[in-house]
Amino acid sequence: MKLRWGVRARVMLAAILPMLVLAVVLTVSYTSSRLADFHNELEARGKAVARQLAAASEFPVFSGNHRSLQQLAGGAMAEEDVAGLRIVDRSGRTLASAGILDPLLMPPDGPLAPAPWVERRGATLRIVEPIRPRPLDLDADPTAFTVAAGTQASAPPLGSVVLDFSLDRLYARRTELLWQSASIGLLVLLGSLVLASHLSKGVSRPIRRVADIVLEIGAGEMHRRVEPLGGGSLQRLAEGVNEMARRLADAREDMAREIEQATAELRTRKNEAERANLAKSRFLAAASHDLRQPMHALGLFIAELQQYQLPQPTRGLVRQIAASADAMEKLLDSLLDISRLDAGVLRPTLRVFALRPMLTRIVAAHEPAAAERGLRLGLRASEVWVRSDPLLLERIVSNLISNALRYTREGGVLLACRRQGDGLVRIEVRDSGTGIPLERQEVIFQEFVQLDNAERSRDKGLGLGLAIVKRLAELLDHRLTLRSAPGRGSVFAIALPRTEPLDAGEAAPEPRPPGDLGGVRIAVVDDDPLVCAGTASLLASWGCEVEAAASSAALFERIANADWRPALVISDLRLQGPLDGLDVVRELRERLAEPTLPAVLITGDTGADMLALTRDSGIPVLHKPVRPARLRALINRQLEYAAGEDDDA
Ligand SMILES: Nc1ncnc2c1ncn2[C@@H]1O[C@H](COP(=O)(O)OP(=O)(O)OP(=O)(O)O)[C@@H](O)[C@H]1O
Ligand SMILES: [Mg+2]
Incomplete structure (x- = not known):
């Protein structure tokens, strides 16, 4: 040891x-x-x-x-x-x-x-x-008896x-x-x-x-020092330690100064970036608001125009104008969706619903596009009920289907849903299209990534569809997967929680044929006379009975005087005067003693405050420019929900 x-x-x-x-x-x-x-x-x-x-x-x-x-x-x-x-x-x-x-x-x-x-x-x-015995000396003196010195060693x-x-x-x-x-x-x-x-x-x-x-x-x-230790090696040791401490202290000071400088620089850059981001958001919000207003009116007028009997050359022109306006609306929609998802203002509203009707509707909506491209579009759906946000889920599946149709030249696209063992339902979008190489299967979910649009032609989209799909799936907590190989097609799949069906009352057949708006009474409030007139005439062209007012006061007046009860109210969110669109809906519900009166809000605003305000109200919001098809679908859905609630009651 x-x-x-x-x-x-x-x-x-x-x-x-x-x-x-x-x-x-x-x-x-x-x-x-x-x-x-x-x-x-x-x-x-x-x-x-x-x-x-x-x-x-x-x-x-x-x-x-x-x-x-x-x-x-x-x-x-x-x-x-x-x-x-x-x-x-x-x-x-x-x-x-x-x-x-x-x-x-x-x-x-x-x-x-x-x-x-x-x-x-x-x-x-x-x-x-x-x-x-000692020898005797007898000769010396006869009277004295003396003994000689020494002994006789031999005796x-x-x-x-x-x-x-x-x-x-x-x-x-x-x-x-x-x-x-x-x-x-x-x-x-x-x-x-x-x-x-x-x-x-x-x-x-x-x-x-x-x-x-x-x-x-x-x-x-670092300020500590060794006092002098006398001399020799001990003194050298003391001096060495003191020198080391001095250098360490210097190095630490230098480092602290550098860190401070770097932090200050970073802070400045971060502030600059935040300011720039804020400015960008403000610009985007303002630009989209200003763009939305005329786009909205344009859409409404084009939709109305298409319903008239027009001479052939004009019909072609109107179709082209409609296509261009449609493309522009889609681009604006995608940009708006991304900015809202990034701002975190979109909150899902989870409900339990049957999946098949939704998938049937999506397939029906995409059938014309499939036919145009000469593709088969099939649906194979089992009777399952799920818990999700139906509007957001529909956006996800629609996005995947339009991609599948866009990137398939021949063959077809199949939308399917089936039960999975672990209490989940899997919705699959299969296509026989170009396929995606393995190394690109992650990047395509990033914004503005397109594999086949080097020239960045806007006819081929923006490259935002899958970015939106990914963000929505994350928001809903639904797992999104992709299986694909070049030339062998792709399978995009999303898994969501399966639930027990709601009781029969909820699944009862609708009393009104879906999509038929004939005779439905709708109140419209918009302080922009052009938009107000456009909306009114569009609704009228669908067979609705419309009461359009330029202000809340005008609407309340008409309702008070006439024996006319709207089945649904559409209001612009930002109105001149003391009341905004939300107030109008609330006031109307109160005056009509109908707390669940279906309503739709329309806004050109993309500000987070405004979005948060409307989100809490539970009233669906459409952003300008509103596509007529979307408006019609939303009116239909709101009326369906209202009918469902009435049945329950
Ligand atoms: N089903 C698919 N088959 C083959 N490639 C696909 C498929 N879906 C997406 N892609 C590829 O991924 C890219 C990104 O898709 P994404 O939906 O984000 O954008 P986009 O369709 O090009 O434009 P946008 O959706 O904004 O109109 C596409 O450009 C395409 O190259
Ligand atoms: Mg796409």
């Missing part, structure tokens, strides 16, 4: 370890040399005592003077450290003894030692000293002195010495610990300080 030591611990270890080793070595060598000295000294003293005793015992042993020997033994016991002694003769017999001899050492009554010897066991040092010993010397003092000394050395060692250790700690602090404190400052700088306190 690798130890993870800090600077301080390392410095401490480096300082203490040699001291510790030195202390141990010194203590051991000092103690052992002192003990050896003491031991030698003790042994020398023991030997000296034994030698003296042996010398003094020579004559009493020789003369057999036991008492004197015993006295000598007793006297020797007074010597320090003597534990016991015995004087034995040549045959090993004890002549005198004192103290206690160690019984475990070689017995003193064994064979006589020819030379002095020393043996040690435990705390006892045994010294055996032979007693040797056999007379006996020996066995002396047990106690080493207890030596051991006591050793313990004392050990304690002393241990204390000194401990003191040295403590001293070196204090010193090392002091030293390590000197090294680790500045490093820790630098580390703390680096952490603070890392946490964003």
Whole structure:
């Protein structure tokens, strides 16, 4: 395992370890040399005592003077450290003894030692000293009995002195010495610990300080700096850290300045873009409003004109004028749809309804176009009920059918609907047309994308149809899919939630043949006399009984005076005077005590405020220029709903 030591611990270890080793070595060598000295000294003293005793015992042993020997033994016991002694003769017999001899050492009554010897066991040092006769100098003085110095080494010993010397003092000394050395060692250790700690602090404190400052700088306190750390590497470290912090702070300031500049620039650009977008929306709204008014009147007049018996050349001309006006209306419609969908002001009104009647109507509406192109247009629809916004769904399917017809040269187009397993209904538009390559199947849903109109001929549309379809499908939360291959036709499909059929009352056959407006009473309010007259004469040409008024007041007056109740009211949304179209409808419903009186609002306004206002009212709005066919379809539908509600009631 690798130890993870800090600077301080390392410095401490480096300082203490040699001291510790030195202390141990010194203590051991000092103690052992002192003990050896003491031991030698003790042994020398023991030997000296034994030698003296042996010398003094020579004559009493020789003369057999036991008492004197015993006295000598007793006297020797007074010597320090003597534990016991015995004087034995040549045959090993004890002549005198004192103290206690160690019984475990070689017995003193064994064979006589020819030379002095020393043996040690435990705390006892045994010294055996032979007693040797000394030569007599008989010549010197016959009266003085002097003994010559020295012993006769060659003469056999007379006996020996066995002396047990106690080493207890030596051991006591050793313990004392050990304690002393241990204390000194401990003191040295403590001293070196204090010193090392002091030293390590000197090294680790500045490093820790630098580390703390680096952490603070890392946490964003760019103004922090390391104060001078003395000198050498530590000072270089401090300077390096300070320099790094300065550069970091500079870099951060630069970056912040750049971000601020970029943000300001972006904000300006965004504001500019928003202003431009707003200006564009305003321009679009204003332009479409101004365009719608004359287009609307034009449409109405053309429709009326077509109902007269005209000479052949004029008929052709009127047809061409109608076609041109129709194309222009379609373009205006598409632009308006896109801008309304983008502005998010269109809200779906979900209802439960039977799908087949709607699909039948769509097919019927496209039959003329199919016939014109020599294509078959078929319908295969099962009896299913769905939940969706019928108007918006109809726009989706119509768009897909007109595309299918437009991009198919031969063969046909089939509109089909069938149940899916997961509670959904799938509406499919199949064609045998040109098909769409896989890599283009996504882009065709973008605005103004057309695969086959490089010259951007307006006769071939704008490239907005599928963009509108996609936005509508998203708005309704219906999944839109496409399967296609070049030369093998296309299948556009939309999946929507299936529901249980409503009760029979709701599905009852309509009392009035659909599309027949003969005798239907309609009130029209429009302050533009041209539009008012145009609408009135168009409605009249469909067989309606029309009451047209240029203001709300005029309409209320006529209703009050005559015994005439409208079945439906059509009003321009923006009227001169205090009331707008919505107010007129509400007031009329109140005066006639008919809160569900069918109504249609017509407007050239595309402003979000106006759209939001009408959306909440639940009254359908047609945008100018209103195509006669669309107006007729809407009148029919409103009357159908009203009839349905009456039946329910
Ligand atoms: N059923 C189809 N078969 C083959 N190509 C198709 C089909 N439907 C659409 N496309 C291709 O996708 C393009 C975009 O279609 P979209 O409906 O958006 O515009 P458009 O039909 O050209 O014009 P607009 O619908 O605005 O009158 C078309 O121009 C056509 O190239
Ligand atoms: Mg199209």
